[in-house]
Amino acid sequence: MNHQPFETWxxxxxxxxxxxxxxxxxxxxxxxxxxxxxxxGLALRSTRTAAPAPGFALRFQNRLAAQKTAERRRLFWGMTLFVTIGLGLFGxxxxxxxxxxxxxxLQWLFTAGSYVLYTVTSLHAFSEMLLILARVLPNFVPPYAWMVFLSFVAGVGLLWMVSIWRFVRKPMRVTA
Ligand SMILES: [Zn+2]
Structure with a gap:
């Protein structure tokens, strides 16, 4: 069958x-x-005119603005809640x-003052005690025990330094 010229039309x-x-x-x-x-052809012509519904851009902008407002409101209430809880907890x-x-x-000030005084006095007493111990102990402990003790302290210190050094160096290594 010959379709021309109808096909072209x-x-x-x-x-x-x-x-x-x-x-x-x-x-x-x-x-x-x-x-x-x-x-x-008829179907194509009917869809070709499909345009966005009127006011689409405006509605889109409005929705965007509403979303932003809602977000801001959420942030505001979140901050308010956070601050309120923080203040409440502090209070x-x-x-x-x-x-x-x-x-x-006056009594509160007296109590606080005595507490500070107590702390200072305790620290002072503690340091005094340490001083006395340092002065008295060498008389009781034989010299070789001191040598053992000091070498032990030095060894622990050295181990500690090495472990710190390794701990610090480790993260710098590049893993393949
Ligand atoms: Zn035909």
Whole structure:
């Protein structure tokens, strides 16, 4: 069957005269090829006009802005919650001290002062004790024991330094 010139008319989407239209219609009735082609052309023409719905860009921008606002709001409430919990925890921990101070400021100051004094005195006493021990011990411990002790301390110190050195060097090695 000869499909020309109908095939060309259909493919070119040609504007037809009345006589040409009649010829084409009679050919389409007999020819399944050209009628299929005509249907495809109709389908293509109907989808070619598919454009984004009106206001699409505006709606997209609005949605984007709404999303940003929601994100900002989430961040704000997250920070608020974080700060509130932090302050609450701090208040809960510090409240006894504040209450004690508010109830009796002088007594609180006295207690704090005596605590500091106690710490200083204990440290002082401890250092005194160490000094006394250092002065007294050599008289009780024989010299060779001191040599053993000192070499032991030196050995441990050396081991410690080596282990630190290896620990520090290890991460620098490049693994293949
Ligand atoms: Zn045909």
């Amino acid at each position: 259909l493919l070119d989407d040609k504007h037809l005269t009345a006589a040409e239209k009649r010829d084409l219609n009679s050919h389409l009735r007999e020819c399944r090829n050209c009628s299929a082609l005509a249907e495809t 809960w921990l510090a409240a006894p001290y504040f209450m004690a101070f508010a109830a009796a400021p």
